[in-house]
Amino acid sequence: MTKHLLLSGAFGLGLMASALPAAAQSCEIPVGSVLSITGSMAAIGKAIGDAGQLAVDQFNEAGGVAGCNVKYILRDDQGSPNVGVDAAKTLVEIEKAPVILGAIQSGVTMPILTSVSVPGKVVQISCCSSAPTFTQLARDGGTGGYWFRTLPTDRPQGVVMANIAKTKGYKKIAVIHVNSDYGVSLARSFKAAFEKVGGTVSSVTPYNQEQASYRAEVNAAMQGDPDSLFLIAFPADGATALREWISFGGSQNLLLSNSLRADEFVKSVGAQYLTKAEGIDNAQTEGPSVDAFNKAWAAKFGSAPNGPGLHTMYDAAAVALLAMEKAGKPDGTAIRDNIRAITTGDGEVIFPGPDGFKKAKELIKAGKPIRYEGATGPISFDQFGDVTGPYLIWGVGNDGKLTVVDKWDKTRVADAIAEIDK
Incomplete structure (x- = not known):
């Protein structure tokens, strides 16, 4: 061989x-x-x-x-x-x-x-x-x-997460996002969609990667007494920011981006703090x-x-x-x-x-x-090299394991986008 x-x-x-x-x-x-x-x-x-x-x-x-x-x-x-x-x-x-x-x-x-x-x-x-x-x-x-x-692109993710926030009864959401094209565009898409469905985004706070602490960003995001947080981050930095958010008394009503669906993130934050969290990720048919x-x-x-x-x-x-x-x-x-x-x-x-x-x-x-x-x-690529696809909504069980709590097929996603675009 x-x-x-x-x-x-x-x-x-x-x-x-x-x-x-x-x-x-x-x-x-x-x-x-x-x-x-x-x-x-x-x-x-x-x-x-x-x-x-x-x-x-x-x-x-x-x-x-x-x-x-x-x-x-x-x-x-x-x-x-x-x-x-x-x-x-x-x-x-x-x-x-x-x-x-x-x-x-x-x-x-x-x-x-x-x-x-x-x-x-x-x-x-x-x-x-x-x-x-x-x-x-x-x-x-x-x-x-x-x-x-x-x-798929960021926009459908933002629309889906806005709908989930509305369904869960969140009224005023703070957004903390990685200061990158991904973080900026997803935060923008979510804010536009959530406001369209009647919600309020109390703050949008960017952070730079690989910092020892995000206390300043967390304190800024907590202004305005938000009832929930949408965290758009990568696992290591996201865990640091969320630990500080929780330690400062931030709400455990959490929405999490697709890049946080990792066992390492759950272990670093602590599963006991994530039982009310829901995140999004690309799904498979x-x-x-x-x-x-x-x-x-x-x-x-x-x-x-x-x-x-x-x-x-x-x-x-x-x-x-x-x-x-x-x-x-x-x-x-x-x-x-x-x-x-x-x-x-x-x-x-x-x-x-x-x-x-x-x-x-x-x-x-x-x-x-x-x-x-x-x-x-x-798989079907459009003229710009893009694809569409379904999404899954994930959570964290009491045992610390990642779970799938819901699925959005392509039709459901398309309907939600059409409603936002009215």
Whole structure:
């Protein structure tokens, strides 16, 4: 059994490529990924990287891409735009990767897209960047069609959370948000929607990442006697801010963003303080494609795939690999031009996993169409590279475990947005 050991980034992360038939061992195709593995995103970044690795491993098990082994090269952006751009440049200019998966934070993803991916004619697919600025950039022709993401934009999240706040009877909500494209846009979307349904946002307070304390921000947010808090944060900083909010007597009527759906966050804050909290995350439609990923993840890692970005990262990698297989070569423009061909239409349905990818390769070789249904369910990219999707509402049980308390399908989300837009 032949395996390739890669050291990616300063932290020296070892990644292993799966064994392949001899024909696939004679060449390698790099697929780059830029994610936040250290810093405030460390609690979720590594697992998201594992999801991308799983897709690559399974594709290699099915025979690789165009007869070549796929080499997954993961680089740490450390939550810094400058570090992220440097990592992406290395992937494109030195490693010759035709695809970049990432980043997580919109503020890191955007400069990679505009400084590296678009000029280099490299496809970039993000699992986790939801800021609406990407849609506007694509609308203005600034992405060249090389941009895609496998999760919806921020606006639907804001609308859904506003409806939940109204249903729970909250009247005056304080918002604390990470000072990034993601945090600013989600806070703005929530505020507009909550005010439209009759609520009041008492304050909107930004915070900068990786600070030892957020007492000043918490004190500012508590002015005006809010009856609840919407916290838009990443796990490490979010836990620090919320502990201080609670210690200062802040309400435990809590709404939490998708990026806080992590066991590490719950443990750091204390489950006893989160029993009234409800958060949002991207959901998956129920069906065999989702089950295939969930079972594969559990078999590989020994736990259910609970956490932000896992399903969407797997699909980002799978879409890139299938499009590359159909293109027949590791060329960014050719991959771009085949992404919609393998996700829409009346082709034979392909599910996640080695068997599904092997079937896809055989059909593509025979000149037959395929349609990938992934870890998130059916995928359809619009002209700007965006997708729509359902959401789940999560909570924390008395035992400290993350639970799903409700689901919003695409129709329910669309109806809520239509009501806001009246």
